[in-house]
Amino acid sequence: MSLITLFSAPKPFTNPHIATIQCNSIKSWTLLPDVEVILLGKEEGLAEAAQELGVKHIPHVGCNTSGTPLISSMFKLARENSNSELLCIVNADMLLLPDFVEVAKQAVGLKDKFVLLSQRWDFDITQSIEFTEGWQNRLSSIVHRQGELHRPAGSDFFLFPKSCYQDIPDFTIGRAGWDNWMIYKARKEGWAVIDCTPSLMIVHQNHDYSHLPGGKSHYDHPDTNINIRLAGGHAHIRYTILDSTHCLAGGKLVRPQMTSLRFTRKVELFLRAIFSFLPENMLENIVRPKRWKKRIQKIVNRKS
Numbered sequence: 001m002s003l004i005t006l007f008s009a010p011k012p013f014t015n016p017h018i019a020t021i022q023c024n025s026i027k028s029w030t031l032l033p034d035v036e037v038i039l040l041g042k043e044e045g046l047a048e049a050a051q052e053l054g055v056k057h058i059p060h061v062g063c064n065t066s067g068t069p070l071i072s073s074m075f076k077l078a079r080e081n082s083n084s085e086l087l088c089i090v091n092a093d094m095l096l097l098p099d100f101v102e103v104a105k106q107a108v109g110l111k112d113k114f115v116l117l118s119q120r121w122d123f124d125i126t127q128s129i130e131f132t133e134g135w136q137n138r139l140s141s142i143v144h145r146q147g148e149l150h151r152p153a154g155s156d157f158f159l160f161p162k163s164c165y166q167d168i169p170d171f172t173i174g175r176a177g178w179d180n181w182m183i184y185k186a187r188k189e190g191w192a193v194i195d196c197t198p199s200l201m202i203v204h205q206n207h208d209y210s211h212l213p214g215g216k217s218h219y220d221h222p223d224t225n226i227n228i229r230l231a232g233g234h235a236h237i238r239y240t241i242l243d244s245t246h247c248l249a250g251g252k253l254v255r256p257q258m259t260s261l262r263f264t265r266k267v268e269l270f271l272r273a274i275f276s277f278l279p280e281n282m283l284e285n286i287v288r289p290k291r292w293k294k295r296i297q298k299i300v301n302r303k304s
Contacts, residue, residue, distance in 0.1 A: 001083045001084065002034050002035055002036040002083070002084045003034040003035065003084060003085055003086060003101065003104065003105070004032075004034065004035045004036075004084055004085075004086045004087075004088055004101065004104055004159065005035075005036050005037075005038060005078060005081075005082035005084040005086070005087050005088065006029050006035060006036070006037050006038070006088050006090050006096075007037075007038040007039075007040060007074060007077075007078040007082075007087065007088070007089055007090075008026075008037075008038075008039060008040065008089065008090050008091065008092045009039070009040045009041045009043075009061065009069040009074055009092070009173050009174075010022050010026075010039060010041065010043060010046055010049070010092035011043060011092065011174075012043040012044040012045060012046070013043070013044060013045025013046060013048075013049055014044050014045060017126065017207060018093075018207060019045065019049075020125075020126070020127065020128055021093050021125060021205035021207060022049070022092045022093065023049060023053065023128065024095060024125065024128060024129045024205060025092055025093055025094055025095055025096075025205065026039070026049070026053050026055060026092065027053060027129070027131055028095045028096050028097070028129075028131070029055075029090075029096055030053060030054060030055060031131060032096060032098060032100060032101050033098070033101055034101060035101065036055075036056065036082070036084065037053075037055035037056065038055070038056045038057075038058060038077070038078055038081060038082070039055055039056070039057050039058070039092075040057075040058050040059075040061040040069060040073075040074050040077060040078075041059065041061050041069050042059045042060075042061075046059075047059065056081065058077050058081060061073045061074060061077060062076075062170075064170075064172050064223065064226075066223070068172050068173060068174060068175075068223065069172075069173045070170045070171065070172060070173070071089075071168055071169075071170070071171040071172070071173055071178055072168040072169060072170045072171065073170075074089065074173065075087075075089070075165060075168045079162060082162075084162070085108070085161065085162065086104055086108070086159055086160065086161060086162070087159070087160060087161075087162055088104075088116075088157055088158065088159035088160070089157065089158050090156065090157040091156045091157065091204075093156075093204060093205045093207060094120065094156050094157060094202055094203065094204055094205075095129075095139065095202065095203040095204075095205065096157075096202060097136045097139070097140065097200070097201055097202075097203075098136060099199065099200040099201065100200055100202070102199075102200075103116065103196045103199050103200050103248060104116065104159055106199075106248060106251050107159075107194060107196075107248065108161075110192075110248075110252075110253050111191075111192045111194070111253070112161070113160075113161060113163065113164055113189070113190075113191040113192070114160065114161070114164075114186075114191055114192040114193070114194050115158050115159065115160045115164065115165075115182065115183070115186045115191060115192075115193055115194065116157075116158070116159040116160070116194050116196050116248075117155045117157065117158055117159075117183070117193070117194070117195060117196070117241060117244070118157075118195060118196045118197040118199075118200060118202060118241070119149055119150050119151075119152055119195075119197045119241060120149075120150045120156050120202050120203065120204040121143050121147040121148065121149055121150070121201055121202065121203050121204065122147055122148045122149075122150050122204050122206055123142075123143050123146065123147035123148075123203050123204065123205065123206065124205075124206050125205040125206075139203065140201055143201065143203055144201075147203070149197075150204065152240055152241035152242050152261070153240045153241070153242075154179065154240075155179045155180075155182070155183070155240075155241065156202065156204060157202065158179070158182050160186075160191075164186075164189075164191060165182070165185065169181075169230040169231065170230060171227050171230055171231075172223040172226065172227060175223040175224045175226075175227050176224040176227060176228075176237075177224055177227035177228045177231050177237040178227050178231070180231070180236070180237040180238060180239045180240065181227075181231040181232075181236055181237055181239070183239035183240065183241075183243055183244075184231070184236045184237070184239040184243075187239065187243060187245070192245055192246050192253070193243065193244045193245045193246065194244060194245075194246045194247070194248050194253065195241050195244035195246070195247045195248070195256060196247075196248040197241075197247075198247065198248070198249040198250075199248045199249060199250075199251075234284075235272060238268075240265075242261055242262050242265045243265065243269075244256055271286060
């Protein structure tokens with residue numbers, strides 16, 4: 001029995017760069033202590049990669065009409081095929097280091113129901129990583145020097161106790177909105193939303209969007225509109241790491257430091273609660289007028 005079950009639905013392994021970074025990521029997961037890995041889906045090359053990397057592969061995941069895996073089915077299969085105390089959905093382009101497990105162990109001792117998330121580090125990797133002794137320290141050092149800490153929007157993993165997230169809508173993986181809903185759901189249920197950015201490093205291997213129609217970002221994909229509808233509307237997909245209730249630092253839970261971004265977000269949520277009876281388009285003009293958006297964008301640009 002492992003502490004954590006990591007599960008993911010990788011992209012097809014047909015694009016050489018995507019194949020390389022996905023193999024890098026999955027290999028880094030297998031080197032973590034007290035962790036098992038489940039890969040879901042029938043994408044081309046996935047079965048062979050799972051066998052080569054020595055991880056569990058479940059092909060029969062529920063999909064939408066376009067053949068893209070559904071988050072609800074992924075969660076169901078992960079629960080049914082895991083004996084772990086904790087589950088973690090993670091994108092297949094993310095490198096995880098041993099501090100990931102240490103943070104999970106700390107969280108278990110602090111809260112009964114929670115979700116862990118963090119900002120990622122963006123870094124260009126084009127070749128297979130040599131996972132020789134000391135690779136974690138070498139990677140961490142070069143990413144700190146040459147990588148960029150991503151702004152606090154978008155989440156690439158969610159780690160939570162198996163008792164959480166029992167009712168997941170049929171979101172489509174790889175499209176926008178579902179990750180924001182995960183934070184909204186946790187806040188609604190009163191779980192601790194723990195930002196562990198100060199306590200770990202997760203590395204996103206940069207890539208293009210050639211796997212999507214027209215090479216456009218997932219924000220422009222029609223399935224994103226379906227995700228938004230399933231989430232209950234735009235108000236439920238505006239949640240980001242800025243909405244975390246706690247921060248994990250030095251093995252202790254503390255309240256997140258109040259920044260201009262967090263303050264702006266708190267004001268927005270307050271106004272949304274007051275004017276919740278208004279239609280979404282009118283509410284948007286009240287809580288996020290153009291002058292606010294410009295101010296927020298300037299702050300984001302300075303942080304990113």
